[in-house]
Amino acid sequence: MKTHSLKEKYWIFKIKHSLDPEAYGKLYDLYVDRIFRFVLFKVSSVEEAEDITSSVFLKVWNYIRTTPKRIDNLNALLYRIARNEVIDYYRNRKRLEVSLNDAELFNKIIEKRDLNQEIDQKIEIKNIQNVLNQLKDEYREVVILRFVEELSIKEISEILNKSAVNVRVLLHRGLEKLRQLMEEN
Amino acid sequence: MDKIIQQLKEMRQIEPRADWVTSNRELLLSQIKAQSTKKPSSIFSYWYLVKLIFPMRFLHFIAKPVGVTIIAGLFIIITGVYSVNASKGSLPGDILYPIKLTSEKVQISLTFSQPEKTQLRIIYAEERVKEIEKVIRMETDLQKRQKKVNIAVNNLKTEMNNVARDLENVKNKTVNKKEEAQKTIESVKQIDAKIADISSKLEIHKEELNKEVVNIDALKTINDAVMTVKEIGVKATEVIVDKFNKGEVDLPVHEVKDSVDKKIQEAQLTLIKVQEQSKTAEAAWKEFESQISLKVESTPEMSVKIEKNLEIESSKQITPTTVSTTVTTALENKTPEVLGPVVISPANPAEAEKLLKEAQELANQGDLKAAIEKLKLINNVTSQVKAEVDARMIDLQKLLSEKSATIIVPSIKDSNISTNGAIIEPSTAKPAVETSPAAVTDSN
Numbered sequence: 001m002k003t004h005s006l007k008e009k010y011w012i013f014k015i016k017h018s019l020d021p022e023a024y025g026k027l028y029d030l031y032v033d034r035i036f037r038f039v040l041f042k043v044s045s046v047e048e049a050e051d052i053t054s055s056v057f058l059k060v061w062n063y064i065r066t067t068p069k070r071i072d073n074l075n076a077l078l079y080r081i082a083r084n085e086v087i088d089y090y091r092n093r094k095r096l097e098v099s100l101n102d103a104e105l106f107n108k109i110i111e112k113r114d115l116n117q118e119i120d121q122k123i124e125i126k127n128i129q130n131v132l133n134q135l136k137d138e139y140r141e142v143v144i145l146r147f148v149e150e151l152s153i154k155e156i157s158e159i160l161n162k163s164a165v166n167v168r169v170l171l172h173r174g175l176e177k178l179r180q181l182m183e184e185n
Numbered sequence: 186m187d188k189i190i191q192q193l194k195e196m197r198q199i200e201p202r203a204d205w206v207t208s209n210r211e212l213l214l215s216q217i218k219a220q221s222t223k224k225p226s227s228i229f230s231y232w233y234l235v236k237l238i239f240p241m242r243f244l245h246f247i248a249k250p251v252g253v254t255i256i257a258g259l260f261i262i263i264t265g266v267y268s269v270n271a272s273k274g275s276l277p278g279d280i281l282y283p284i285k286l287t288s289e290k291v292q293i294s295l296t297f298s299q300p301e302k303t304q305l306r307i308i309y310a311e312e313r314v315k316e317i318e319k320v321i322r323m324e325t326d327l328q329k330r331q332k333k334v335n336i337a338v339n340n341l342k343t344e345m346n347n348v349a350r351d352l353e354n355v356k357n358k359t360v361n362k363k364e365e366a367q368k369t370i371e372s373v374k375q376i377d378a379k380i381a382d383i384s385s386k387l388e389i390h391k392e393e394l395n396k397e398v399v400n401i402d403a404l405k406t407i408n409d410a411v412m413t414v415k416e417i418g419v420k421a422t423e424v425i426v427d428k429f430n431k432g433e434v435d436l437p438v439h440e441v442k443d444s445v446d447k448k449i450q451e452a453q454l455t456l457i458k459v460q461e462q463s464k465t466a467e468a469a470w471k472e473f474e475s476q477i478s479l480k481v482e483s484t485p486e487m488s489v490k491i492e493k494n495l496e497i498e499s500s501k502q503i504t505p506t507t508v509s510t511t512v513t514t515a516l517e518n519k520t521p522e523v524l525g526p527v528v529i530s531p532a533n534p535a536e537a538e539k540l541l542k543e544a545q546e547l548a549n550q551g552d553l554k555a556a557i558e559k560l561k562l563i564n565n566v567t568s569q570v571k572a573e574v575d576a577r578m579i580d581l582q583k584l585l586s587e588k589s590a591t592i593i594v595p596s597i598k599d600s601n602i603s604t605n606g607a608i609i610e611p612s613t614a615k616p617a618v619e620t621s622p623a624a625v626t627d628s629n
Contacts, residue, residue, distance in 0.1 A: 021217045022214075024213075024214070024217060025210060025214055029210070032206055032209070032210075033201060033206075037196075037197075037199050037201075040199065041196075049201075050201065050205055050209070053209070054212065054213065057209075058216060061217055128193060128195075128196065129196075143193065144193070144196075147190055147194055147196075148193055148194065148196045148197055150194075150197075175190075179189060
């Protein structure tokens with residue numbers, strides 16, 4: 001996923017310049033899925049993810065409107081703000097031991113899909129998600145951003161505010177750990 | 186490991202609920218609309234767009250320098266255009282005058298067709314004449330006027346020389362097509378007409394300028410210019426005659442002969458004018474001479490002046506008598522071509538008249554080419570004579586202007602005496618007078 005097609009840049013400009021809601025709507029369409037997914041993997045509850053995603057987009061709008069800095073990477077910005085929002089969310093409530101509520105998740109996510117096709121997927125997703133939850137936060141983040149969201153190392157380093165080297169190391173260790181956990185299960 | 190990655194990738198399929206997405210979107214936009222007020226757009230926000238599109242480094246190292254260079258270039262071009270336009274009315278001696286000359290040269294180099302180049306040159310020559318007119322009218326300081334006229338005349342000469350070269354090229358180039366030759370001839374005729382115009386104007390101005398004391402170089406320049414212009418007139422006719430003879434162009438014979446006749450008549454008129462001028466010069470010199478002899482006889486005045494000289498000059502002893510003798514001797518020993526009335530060696534006008542007759546005969550016989558050659562010779566002779574007459578007139582004027590201040594005394598110092606060209610030094614009371622070497626040794 002590359003940062004910023006020319007179109008996106010134009011939209012950002014429009015937002016800042018003329019405060020055009022429609023332009024922001026387009027940006028929303030582009031990014032909502034990713035942000036939602038990202039948040040979902042962190043909070044494991046669909047409703048919470050939805051709420052947090054809304055507040056993320058609102059915050060980003062305000063940020064674009066008011067910042068004097070030029071926005072190099074909207075992608076990174078969105079993820080960063082989403083991440084911060086999740087952190088805030090956890091600060092404000094006691095962190096619960098959440099194991100993934102399989103049934104709820106599956107129902108909501110794949111309700112439109114063909115069941116046959118999904119069965120294998122279900123199992124595998126279930127596996128992976130279980131394991132993921134066991135992974136340390138740091139590792140999980142990086143792994144998800146890299147393989148689920150398919151961001152580049154550079155982008156990830158921007159989002160997490162870590163160096164590229166750091167990101168690579170985390171990624172490597174995360175995958176190792178994941179493999180171990182998979183084998184254990 | 187790959188399996189893990191694979192599984193992870195599959196997790197991409199997870200999406201938010203469609204209805205949630207839509208409802209959230211509407212909610213979001215309504216919230217936004219509630220907040221926003223339209224900001225007035227300004228230039229700076231467009232700059233923000235540019236900044237957004239291009240990465241910083243590009244802007245810094247490429248776009249900015251390029252932009253600055255373009256603006257600087259535009260600035261130079263615009264000032265260039267502006268100053269060229271402003272220079273169009275400038276006169277020699279103005280600051281912008283060189284720009285005018287340069288722009289003319291550029292104009293010429295940009296025209297590709299030869300006849301057009303010649304036309305342009307003639308136009309610029311006319312421009313020089315106009316400048317001379319303006320300078321004469323506007324500039325009151327004589328020295329400055331002289332300088333400015335000089336500049337203009339020099340440029341005129343250069344242009345004329347170029348035109349002469351062009352005409353020579355036209356003559357030498359054989360043109361095969363009749364229409365082309367016809368066109369060439371037409372343009373040559375035009376050139377001729379304009380040249381005549383320039384020539385007459387120059388003559389008028391020359392007479393005007395001669396009324397004041399001028400230095401010899403300036404006069405020489407103008408004389409040269411006038412001569413060159415006349416030569417070109419003859420050359421133009423030569424080209425026509427040549428082309429006619431070669432059969433390259435169809436012209437009625439009488440037309441060609443008429444133009445040759447015209448030139449001969451012009452030469453005649455010039456000669457007559459020169460003769461008149463030489464007569465005037467002779468008369469003026471005679472008068473001056475008589476005044477000198479009067480002065481030489483008044484010894485008492487002279488002795489006073491000589492004593493004054495002695496105070497300045499401590500080297501030699503002179504007695505009034507010595508002085509008077511030397512002066513008389515000097516006057517008697519005058520070499521005809523140096524001191525004394527202007528005597529055009531009688532050979533010259535007669536020679537010129539003879540040449541004129543020959544030229545007319547040749548033209549009548551139909552040998553136009555030879556007639557033209559004769560015309561050239563006539564022009565040469567006439568201009569030589571004219572030059573001499575003019576030079577003598579200048580000498581005379583100089584002497585006349587110093588008559589009241591000084592008495593002509595043979596100088597004691599050798600260095601003040603020169604045997605060529607009258608050089609009067611107005612600063613001291615001992616102007617040098619042309620003397621033959623014999624007189625010098627006498628006084629020493």
